[in-house]
Amino acid sequence: MSEVYATRRSRVRERCQASGSATALISRPANVRYLAGAAPQGAVLLLGKTEDLLVRTGPPDDRPTDGRPDEALRIHTLPGAGGDAAVAAADLSAAQGGECLAVEEHHLTVARHRAIRSVVPRLRLADLGSAVEQLRVVKDEEEISCLRIGAEIADQALGELLESILVGRTERHLALELERRLVDHGADGPAFPTAVATGPNAGRRAHRPTDRRVEEGDFLSVCLGATYRGYRCEIGRTFVIGTSPADWQIELYDLVFAAQRAGRESLAPGAAYRDVDRAARQVLDSAGHTEGLPSLMGHGVGLEIDEDPQLAPAAMGKLDACVPVTVEPGVHLPGRGGVRIDDTLVVRPEADGGPELLTITTKELLAL
Amino acid sequence: MSEVYATRRSRVRERCQASGSATALISRPANVRYLAGAAPQGAVLLLGKTEDLLVRTGPPDDRPTDGRPDEALRIHTLPGAGGDAAVAAADLSAAQGGECLAVEEHHLTVARHRAIRSVVPRLRLADLGSAVEQLRVVKDEEEISCLRIGAEIADQALGELLESILVGRTERHLALELERRLVDHGADGPAFPTAVATGPNAGRRAHRPTDRRVEEGDFLSVCLGATYRGYRCEIGRTFVIGTSPADWQIELYDLVFAAQRAGRESLAPGAAYRDVDRAARQVLDSAGHTEGLPSLMGHGVGLEIDEDPQLAPAAMGKLDACVPVTVEPGVHLPGRGGVRIDDTLVVRPEADGGPELLTITTKELLAL
Structure with a gap:
C-alpha cells in the first residue's frame, strides 16, 4: 500500500x-x-x-x-x-x-x-x-473494492430488515437497527446518518428519523450506507407497507424508477455531469414535478459521502471511467409522502459492460 | 424561548x-x-x-x-x-x-x-x-436542564448494560448497544462516538471500539454521552470483569478515583482552570504516573462535547458558577490497560451546595 x-x-x-x-x-x-x-x-x-x-x-x-x-x-x-x-x-x-x-x-x-x-x-x-x-475523483481498483464491500454490507443490512415485521415500529428504531446490522456485517460504521422515512415523510432527502410508527398503506423510504476501510457508499429504496399499493403510489414509484433508470443509463465515460442530472430530472419534469425536486440527481462517493462530481444542473465537467457516483432522484409530495431510489454505481466504458451497479437490492416496488 | x-x-x-x-x-x-x-x-x-x-x-x-x-x-x-x-x-x-x-x-x-x-x-x-x-461558557438553567436530562439518559443506558452478561461480547457490540439504549431513552443521539475498551485497551481516552471480546479479569472502561435538545454530556466508568479484582487493579482504581475526587472537589466559582487540572494531575503524578497522562483533566460541555474551558496545565482563566465541565483523569498502562473515571458536573457556589453532579452512576469499583 x-x-x-x-x-x-x-x-x-x-x-x-x-x-x-x-x-x-x-x-x-x-x-x-x-x-x-x-x-x-x-x-x-x-x-x-x-x-x-x-x-x-x-x-x-x-x-x-x-x-x-x-x-x-x-x-x-x-x-x-x-x-x-x-x-x-x-x-x-x-x-x-x-x-x-x-x-x-x-x-x-x-x-x-x-x-x-x-x-x-x-x-x-x-x-x-x-x-x-x-x-x-477517479478511484483505483483497491478503492472500488472497498466501496463494493461496503455496498454488499448495506444490501445485507437492508435485506434483513425487509424480512422483519415493520408495522408499528418507529423510524428511529428502524434506523438504529439498520446501523447495528451494518456494523454486525463488518462496516466501520454508517457512512452517514441513516434515513428512515414513513408515510408523509417518505421520499424526503436526508430525513431525520422521528418517533412516527410505520402504518399500513405507508410509503417507507430508507437510505443508508456503510463505511468500509474509510470508503462510503449509499443505497436508497422505497417500499409500500401492506398488500396492495394505491394507484397514486404505483404511478409515483414508476415515475421515479424511470427517472433513476434514465440517470443510470446516461452514465458513461465522457458524459457531462449536467447531462446525467438532466436525463433523470427531465423524466420528473415532464410529469409535472417541477417543484421541490432535489437540487442534484447524484454525486461522487469515496472517503467522503458527498464528493465531486456533483450531478447537478449547473455542474461543469465530464465523467471518467472508474468514478463512483450515486444516482438518486426522488419526488416528495407534501403531506402525502414520496419516493426516492438511490444506487451507487461505478462509471465503466461500454466495452467493460457499462456502469457497474454496486448496490444490488431489487428496485421492484415491494409491498411489505 | x-x-x-x-x-x-x-x-x-x-x-x-x-x-x-x-x-x-x-x-x-x-x-x-x-x-x-x-x-x-x-x-x-x-x-x-x-x-x-x-x-x-x-x-x-x-x-x-x-x-x-x-x-x-x-x-x-x-x-x-x-x-x-x-x-x-x-x-x-x-x-x-x-x-x-x-x-x-x-x-x-x-x-x-x-x-x-x-x-x-x-x-x-x-x-x-x-x-x-x-x-x-456560562449556561442558563434551561441549558443545564437539558444537560441534566442527557446525563440521566446516559446513566440509564449504562445501568442497563451493567445488568447484562458482558463476557464474550465485543467492544463494538457493547458500544452499539449503549448507543441504541441512549436513543431508546429519548436522546437525540450519542454525544460523541461511544468508547468501550477492554483489557489492554481499557483506560485509553477516545478509544475506538474493536472486535476484542470481554474476558474474565479484564478492566472494562466505558465512556458515553447523550445529546438532548442539542446539549451533550459525558460519563466514563471503569469496571472489573470477574469476581475478584487483582491487587494492581484495585490500587490503580483507587488512585484514579482519588485524582478524580480531588478534581471534583476543586470545582468552585473563582477556581483557576489550571488549578482544577493540577488538583487531579498531582495525585497521579505523585504516584509516579507522569508518562502518558491525558493532556487535560476536563473540559466544558454544552452544544459541543468539547467546549471552553479547557482544564489543562496551561489554560488561562477562572471558573464561573453555572459552567458545566467534565472531570476525567485516567491512567493507561501500555499492554496492561487502565482506568478512567469521568463525570459531568455544574460549577455552583458553596452556598448552593457546591458542584452539582449530573452523572450519578456509582464510582465504586464494581466487579461484574
Missing part, C-alpha cells in the same frame, strides 16, 4: 510545482487520509522540500485515528495538546528550506492562515485549491 | 459594537444554533444593521436541521444549492447599509473570506474572535 500513497503524494507535488510551489500543506482530513493512509484528529500532512511529514498534536492516546498511517511516512508529534499542527508543519517546511507553501484555502481557516503568516513570515503562502479532491 | 435568543443576539451585538463593527456574520454551527435556535447545514446567521437573518442554501428538504429556528428570526433561503450562505449574508449586510462586518476568523475558511471580499469589496471585514464561544 505504501507505494500507492507515495505515488499519490508525488502527483500532488507535481501539481504544486506546476503552479510554482515546491511544498504543500494538506489539512482537510479526507485529503490527509488519501495521501497518508490515516488522518488522526487535528493532524496535517506536509509535503516538504526534503521530506514528507504527518504532523499531529498531543499524545496518541488522546486522539482517535481512522486507518493506519503509511509506514514510509515519518510522524512528527507535537508535545502537549495546545499546538496547532498546521502552524507547526509550516514551521517545519521553512526549516527544510521551503520558500512557498501551498495551503488548502477552502479548508484552512482565516485564523490559522494568519497564525502561519505570523509564526513563519518568510514563507510565501499560495493556494493549493482542490487539487487533492480532483485526484480523488 | 424567542426572547432568550434575542437576548443572546443583542449581547453579541454589544461585543461587536464595542470593537467597532455594527454587524456580525456567525458561521460556526454551534454558534448559529445558540443564537438562532437551529443550524441547518450550511446556514449562517447575519446580525445585520436593520435586521437579523438566518441565511440558508438549497431547498429545505435537502438539508437536515437540528432544533427549531427562533420564530422571530427571518429566514432567507438561497435559490439553488450551489450558493455560499456566508457570501450571500455579507451581500445582504451591505444591502442593509452595513459597513463593517465581524466574521469568525477561527471558523471561516480563507477561500470564503476571499469570496466575501471579492463579492462585497466595500464591506470592511473584522474578526469577531470567539465572542460567541465565550458567551456560551
Whole structure:
C-alpha cells in the first residue's frame, strides 16, 4: 500500500510545482487520509522540500485515528495538546528550506492562515485549491473494492430488515437497527446518518428519523450506507407497507424508477455531469414535478459521502471511467409522502459492460 | 424561548459594537444554533444593521436541521444549492447599509473570506474572535436542564448494560448497544462516538471500539454521552470483569478515583482552570504516573462535547458558577490497560451546595 500513497503524494507535488510551489500543506482530513493512509484528529500532512511529514498534536492516546498511517511516512508529534499542527508543519517546511507553501484555502481557516503568516513570515503562502479532491475523483481498483464491500454490507443490512415485521415500529428504531446490522456485517460504521422515512415523510432527502410508527398503506423510504476501510457508499429504496399499493403510489414509484433508470443509463465515460442530472430530472419534469425536486440527481462517493462530481444542473465537467457516483432522484409530495431510489454505481466504458451497479437490492416496488 | 435568543443576539451585538463593527456574520454551527435556535447545514446567521437573518442554501428538504429556528428570526433561503450562505449574508449586510462586518476568523475558511471580499469589496471585514464561544461558557438553567436530562439518559443506558452478561461480547457490540439504549431513552443521539475498551485497551481516552471480546479479569472502561435538545454530556466508568479484582487493579482504581475526587472537589466559582487540572494531575503524578497522562483533566460541555474551558496545565482563566465541565483523569498502562473515571458536573457556589453532579452512576469499583 505504501507505494500507492507515495505515488499519490508525488502527483500532488507535481501539481504544486506546476503552479510554482515546491511544498504543500494538506489539512482537510479526507485529503490527509488519501495521501497518508490515516488522518488522526487535528493532524496535517506536509509535503516538504526534503521530506514528507504527518504532523499531529498531543499524545496518541488522546486522539482517535481512522486507518493506519503509511509506514514510509515519518510522524512528527507535537508535545502537549495546545499546538496547532498546521502552524507547526509550516514551521517545519521553512526549516527544510521551503520558500512557498501551498495551503488548502477552502479548508484552512482565516485564523490559522494568519497564525502561519505570523509564526513563519518568510514563507510565501499560495493556494493549493482542490487539487487533492480532483485526484480523488477517479478511484483505483483497491478503492472500488472497498466501496463494493461496503455496498454488499448495506444490501445485507437492508435485506434483513425487509424480512422483519415493520408495522408499528418507529423510524428511529428502524434506523438504529439498520446501523447495528451494518456494523454486525463488518462496516466501520454508517457512512452517514441513516434515513428512515414513513408515510408523509417518505421520499424526503436526508430525513431525520422521528418517533412516527410505520402504518399500513405507508410509503417507507430508507437510505443508508456503510463505511468500509474509510470508503462510503449509499443505497436508497422505497417500499409500500401492506398488500396492495394505491394507484397514486404505483404511478409515483414508476415515475421515479424511470427517472433513476434514465440517470443510470446516461452514465458513461465522457458524459457531462449536467447531462446525467438532466436525463433523470427531465423524466420528473415532464410529469409535472417541477417543484421541490432535489437540487442534484447524484454525486461522487469515496472517503467522503458527498464528493465531486456533483450531478447537478449547473455542474461543469465530464465523467471518467472508474468514478463512483450515486444516482438518486426522488419526488416528495407534501403531506402525502414520496419516493426516492438511490444506487451507487461505478462509471465503466461500454466495452467493460457499462456502469457497474454496486448496490444490488431489487428496485421492484415491494409491498411489505 | 424567542426572547432568550434575542437576548443572546443583542449581547453579541454589544461585543461587536464595542470593537467597532455594527454587524456580525456567525458561521460556526454551534454558534448559529445558540443564537438562532437551529443550524441547518450550511446556514449562517447575519446580525445585520436593520435586521437579523438566518441565511440558508438549497431547498429545505435537502438539508437536515437540528432544533427549531427562533420564530422571530427571518429566514432567507438561497435559490439553488450551489450558493455560499456566508457570501450571500455579507451581500445582504451591505444591502442593509452595513459597513463593517465581524466574521469568525477561527471558523471561516480563507477561500470564503476571499469570496466575501471579492463579492462585497466595500464591506470592511473584522474578526469577531470567539465572542460567541465565550458567551456560551456560562449556561442558563434551561441549558443545564437539558444537560441534566442527557446525563440521566446516559446513566440509564449504562445501568442497563451493567445488568447484562458482558463476557464474550465485543467492544463494538457493547458500544452499539449503549448507543441504541441512549436513543431508546429519548436522546437525540450519542454525544460523541461511544468508547468501550477492554483489557489492554481499557483506560485509553477516545478509544475506538474493536472486535476484542470481554474476558474474565479484564478492566472494562466505558465512556458515553447523550445529546438532548442539542446539549451533550459525558460519563466514563471503569469496571472489573470477574469476581475478584487483582491487587494492581484495585490500587490503580483507587488512585484514579482519588485524582478524580480531588478534581471534583476543586470545582468552585473563582477556581483557576489550571488549578482544577493540577488538583487531579498531582495525585497521579505523585504516584509516579507522569508518562502518558491525558493532556487535560476536563473540559466544558454544552452544544459541543468539547467546549471552553479547557482544564489543562496551561489554560488561562477562572471558573464561573453555572459552567458545566467534565472531570476525567485516567491512567493507561501500555499492554496492561487502565482506568478512567469521568463525570459531568455544574460549577455552583458553596452556598448552593457546591458542584452539582449530573452523572450519578456509582464510582465504586464494581466487579461484574
